[in-house]
Amino acid sequence: MTILFYSEADxxxxxxxxxxxxxxxxxFRVWPDAGPLESVRYALVWNPPRGLLARLPNxxxxxxxxxxxxxxxxxxxxxxxxxxxxxxDVGFPAQMAEYAIYAVLKFQRRMGELDxxxxxxxxxxxxxxxxxxxxxxxxxxxxxxxxxxxxxxxVGYAVAxxxxxxxTIENVEVYSARGRLKDFLARSRVVVNALPxxxxxxxxxxxxxxxxxxxxxxxxxxxxxxxxxDRDLIDALDSGQLAGAMLDVFREEPxxxxxxxxxxxxxxxxxxxxxxxIASEVxxxxxxxxxxxxxxxxxxxxxxxxRGY
Amino acid sequence: MTILFYSEADxxxxxxxxxxxxxxxxxFRVWPDAGPLESVRYALVWNPPRGLLARLPNxxxxxxxxxxxxxxxxxxxxxxxxxxxxxxDVGFPAQMAEYAIYAVLKFQRRMGELDxxxxxxxxxxxxxxxxxxxxxxxxxxxxxxxxxxxxxxxVGYAVAxxxxxxxTIENVEVYSARGRLKDFLARSRVVVNALPxxxxxxxxxxxxxxxxxxxxxxxxxxxxxxxxxDRDLIDALDSGQLAGAMLDVFREEPxxxxxxxxxxxxxxxxxxxxxxxIASEVxxxxxxxxxxxxxxxxxxxxxxxxRGY
Numbered sequence: 001m002t003i004l005f006y007s008e009a010d011x012x013x014x015x016x017x018x019x020x021x022x023x024x025x026x027x028f029r030v031w032p033d034a035g036p037l038e039s040v041r042y043a044l045v046w047n048p049p050r051g052l053l054a055r056l057p058n059x060x061x062x063x064x065x066x067x068x069x070x071x072x073x074x075x076x077x078x079x080x081x082x083x084x085x086x087x088x089d090v091g092f093p094a095q096m097a098e099y100a101i102y103a104v105l106k107f108q109r110r111m112g113e114l115d116x117x118x119x120x121x122x123x124x125x126x127x128x129x130x131x132x133x134x135x136x137x138x139x140x141x142x143x144x145x146x147x148x149x150x151x152x153x154x155v156g157y158a159v160a161x162x163x164x165x166x167x168t169i170e171n172v173e174v175y176s177a178r179g180r181l182k183d184f185l186a187r188s189r190v191v192v193n194a195l196p197x198x199x200x201x202x203x204x205x206x207x208x209x210x211x212x213x214x215x216x217x218x219x220x221x222x223x224x225x226x227x228x229x230d231r232d233l234i235d236a237l238d239s240g241q242l243a244g245a246m247l248d249v250f251r252e253e254p255x256x257x258x259x260x261x262x263x264x265x266x267x268x269x270x271x272x273x274x275x276x277x278i279a280s281e282v283x284x285x286x287x288x289x290x291x292x293x294x295x296x297x298x299x300x301x302x303x304x305x306x307r308g309y
Numbered sequence: 310m311t312i313l314f315y316s317e318a319d320x321x322x323x324x325x326x327x328x329x330x331x332x333x334x335x336x337f338r339v340w341p342d343a344g345p346l347e348s349v350r351y352a353l354v355w356n357p358p359r360g361l362l363a364r365l366p367n368x369x370x371x372x373x374x375x376x377x378x379x380x381x382x383x384x385x386x387x388x389x390x391x392x393x394x395x396x397x398d399v400g401f402p403a404q405m406a407e408y409a410i411y412a413v414l415k416f417q418r419r420m421g422e423l424d425x426x427x428x429x430x431x432x433x434x435x436x437x438x439x440x441x442x443x444x445x446x447x448x449x450x451x452x453x454x455x456x457x458x459x460x461x462x463x464v465g466y467a468v469a470x471x472x473x474x475x476x477t478i479e480n481v482e483v484y485s486a487r488g489r490l491k492d493f494l495a496r497s498r499v500v501v502n503a504l505p506x507x508x509x510x511x512x513x514x515x516x517x518x519x520x521x522x523x524x525x526x527x528x529x530x531x532x533x534x535x536x537x538x539d540r541d542l543i544d545a546l547d548s549g550q551l552a553g554a555m556l557d558v559f560r561e562e563p564x565x566x567x568x569x570x571x572x573x574x575x576x577x578x579x580x581x582x583x584x585x586x587i588a589s590e591v592x593x594x595x596x597x598x599x600x601x602x603x604x605x606x607x608x609x610x611x612x613x614x615x616r617g618y
Contacts, residue, residue: 094465098440101464102414105407118578121571123563128585131407154463155410156403254432262430269427276437
């Protein structure tokens with residue numbers, strides 16, 4: 001029995017050690033050194049190449065090394081009926097909230113402009129912006145978006161959320177269903193994207209969305225790079241329709257050094273660090289999930305591949 | 310009857326208009342064009358020169374244009390028995406909390422280092438720091454410090470507060486009395502100073518305080534410049550005992566362009582903007598206070614000059 005590891009973003013060694021210690025009866029192999037493919041019972045993967053999972057005839061579960069599982073559900077060869085599991089609440093929501101709060105405060109308190117003034121040793125108080133003029137909209141009210149919205153509200157912002165279905169979250173005004181997206185965008189000076197990536201949400205942050213937001217608005221992307229139309233964002237910033245953006249996720253990662261986002265004066269780029277995983281907690285969750293599967297118990301973090309989350 | 314205005318930081322014109330509209334029976338004069346000094350019944354001042362207030366024989370109240378009143382109580386010629394009033398809660402606590410949360414998140418999430426990496430278009434995720442390793446200590450638990458502490462707690466930090474007397478604040482561990490300062494500093498990875506300036510608190514952020522904090526700690530000053538010993542801070546940063554500081558207040562303001570704080574790589578300088586006053590709310594509070602005094606009712610924001618707050 002084998003667990004097959006595939007990730008270009010995570011080191012395999014800590015996992016090899018954890019499995020040797022916790023589940024010594026399962027062989028740990030790192031792609032492409034997979035051994036006999038029919039022996040692979042579990043795949044522990046992040047961003048696996050298309051077709052890889054289809055080559056494993058006795059696969060019992062796919063464990064994604066992330067809170068999001070894309071692009072796995074869009075692989076047309078994805079084996080049907082094999083449970084797909086994602087990481088659940090290993091500190092992700094709180095970390096995402098930290099990032100979002102920092103981003104909103106940075107824009108509302110004009111901190112980027114003050115950084116520029118410090119570089120010139122210039123004492124200039126600027127006209128203040130007030131929190132009451134910065135209604136924040138959180139796109140996606142899943143486990144992550146809900147905590148992000150609640151904590152932004154606790155900092156003092158008027159927070160609304162946009163979700164597919166109706167929800168009730170204290171102190172958060174919920175806009176649900178596609179038809180209410182325009183109203184949601186129109187009232188949000190800052191939009192924080194925490195959506196899962198699905199065919200319905202891809203490219204949702206586009207020229208039409210930016211034009212619906214109030215002039216001088218801001219975008220924070222902690223969802224996926226493919227939610228955002230890169231060119232449309234740059235155009236909206238250059239025209240003044242948007243005043244700034246803070247981006248943690250990109251269509252291509254690492255973001256190529258020639259990409260215009262790096263040097264755009266109104267864009268803050270961070271290298272996909274909004275929710276750094278706490279390795280020990282992730283390991284504990286994956287190992288616990290494999291133990292559950294081995295005992296025939298329901299695992300944690302089951303994803304519906306047709307929805308993508 | 311005259312109200313005399315003195316401030317080098319605030320424009321007199323909006324005040325002249327507000328008084329003409331709301332209290333037209335009181336003449337509004339701006340120092341040094343004070344008219345007969347015996348006509349001055351109210352002084353509306355920020356940072357007045359020593360001796361100015363003593364020259365007003367019929368002064369009924371001193372209204373400070375700030376939440377802090379220093380250096381007024383330390384003026385040895387301050388007329389005794391004249392009520393000294395400060396601004397109370399015109400959005401100050403919430404704004405101070407915004408600033409403090411931003412500063413703590415900036416350090417905990419290594420955002421300054423990520424800014425530097427962006428300038429070089431370098432994708433480097435750095436080793437993450439986690440909120441659970443960043444206990445925050447708030448010095449001063451008055452109206453401002455209490456809100457700062459509570460909101461930092463809501464963001465997810467373990468928050469302690471240090472105050473002169475005992476207090477109870479939900480989710481905040483309170484250290485009270487001078488003897489507990491060492492314990493408070495020793496458990497605080499980040500210290501946020503929100504103390505009033507008094508002879509007892511001047512220079513409280515000194516080499517001894519920094520040495521008591523955990524190595525690699527951070528200081529955020531939203532109190533007064535004279536709380537901090539400038540040279541000691543630079544030494545603690547240069548030795549690595551402290552890892553960073555974000556300062557909004559300084560011994561001399563504007564901070565002279567030659568001051569080493571401006572260019573120190575571990576110091577973030579902001580130009581006394583942590584709590585920008587909402588002009589309309591400040592005006593409403595001052596005018597309401599003068600109406601109360603005219604009617605013989607107790608005013609809001611009475612300061613005990615012997616304590617200084």
